[in-house]
Amino acid sequence: MSRPFLKMNGLGNDFVVVEARSKPFAPSAEDVRAIADRERGVGCDQLVSIEPSARADAAVRFWNADGEEVGACGNASRCVGWLLMEASGRDEAVIETRAGLLKATRAGERRVSVDMGEPGLRWDQIPLAEEMDTKGIELQVGPIDAPHLHTPGCVSMGNPHVVFFVPDAEAAPVREVGPLIEHHPLFPEGVNVGFAQIKARDRIRLRVWERGAGLTRACGTGACAALVAAARRGLTDRKATLELDGGELVIEWREADGHVIMTGPAEVDFTGTLP
Template sequence: MNTLKFTKMHGLGNDFLVVDATKEPISWTAANIQAWANRHTGVGFDQLLVIEPSSNERCDFKYRIFNADGSEVEQCGNGARCFAKYVTEHGLTDKKSVMVETMRGIIVLHVLEDGQITVDMGKPHFAPEEIPYVPSSPTDHDAMAHVLIVGTDTVTISCVNMGNPHAVLLVDDIRKAPVSVLGEAIESHAQFPQKVNVGFAEIVSRDEINLRVFERGVGETQACGTGACAAAVAGIRHGLLNQNVLVNLPGGTLTIQWQEGESVLMTGPAAEVYSGVLTY
């Protein structure tokens, strides 16, 4: 039997199993992750976050993310804030600004005096090949918004890559949005070859939106940091929002800042719940 020390954390209810693998590598299978993620018979979490040494001399750590179904993904914004809180409060670094290697590039995490954490999420990408998204026609390739046929429904989406792929659609009332049904259908749509996270955004004002997100490989979560970034960026890009946006998610509120050509800054809390040991 193997043992695994872990810490349970969350960012606005988006919850994680955090593992420190900086001193020695740790191995597991997708089936292990699925068992640990089970909310009835395991620990229960949306993603597993792994802290590893980085081979990039510019970076302090490497950050790996695994969904509850065992699949490895590129980025997780709420997880990044938990990552920053863990490495600073568990003595892995004395820095207040931490540079981290991810599957899709480098991100910078800033721990603020009030305990909030700002994450430099990097620049968003919109080209279909960067999502990835398969255009339905040559004109669809360069469109700012894309028309997607989902079963008997036709929806308009904006595609944003925030280190992971997102499809954002506007709704009139977030409470009535068919997140589970339509979210699952879009997540696995043939035009998204690596699947996609799906955000349902309701504009409250030019400075505020309400958002629910169906996350790839997880389902709807209490909060999605990259989803909040993607929704804010899409709204700003379409001229519907100002550059500083409050994003209200079921688990709480994030602040997103972005202007064209710059990195996206996400600010919000992170919390530690408890630590424990698994055997497997």
């Protein structure tokens, strides 16, 4: 059974998007890994399916490249929002995800804003294995008396994030430390690991080791988490431009309702048929 797909990306964070509103799509973890394989499959960071929804324009499911289904993916939500708006001709779309309903709106030519909802800031929302203040948790990397990295912030954006603040994001040990922290016992569901350099009150350079996908060119929920973690510590204002390897996102943590708004591009790369 062949099935058409769209290859899309948000700042180089790439997805295979499958239309499943008329025909159900239920890939096994093995299927997901085969599709995501960059040498033998289509190749992607995440697999995304668009499914019918009783309370939104569509429901969306996300799988990481390792085959695990996850609750949220910011860049993919932006891409799906753009597709739904193009199809309907409207300037907004509502997407149902495991993490809740997300609203996407047009923000210019191939630019989309997504309301990612309120961040989860309690230790049991992340979740952590034990109670801690998520503004700065007790976790360090390196020698006890002079750790290289310490006291990161934690935020849930429908998926778990830990954010280390570093003097130089380019020099941060993302590949070395990322996998260690991703599987640290403090994070029972694993965690996405951000390395954030504060450049100004409205600018953050961010690199992300993504749970189940590794070092990615951009992580939308990671950008949201980094801005929230920075603003909670007073390191930045509540709105900033996030510089990711693949480009820039504008993130705002609204004062009025506590929601996080992510704005950035959505691109279609090519279409094809899954084997």
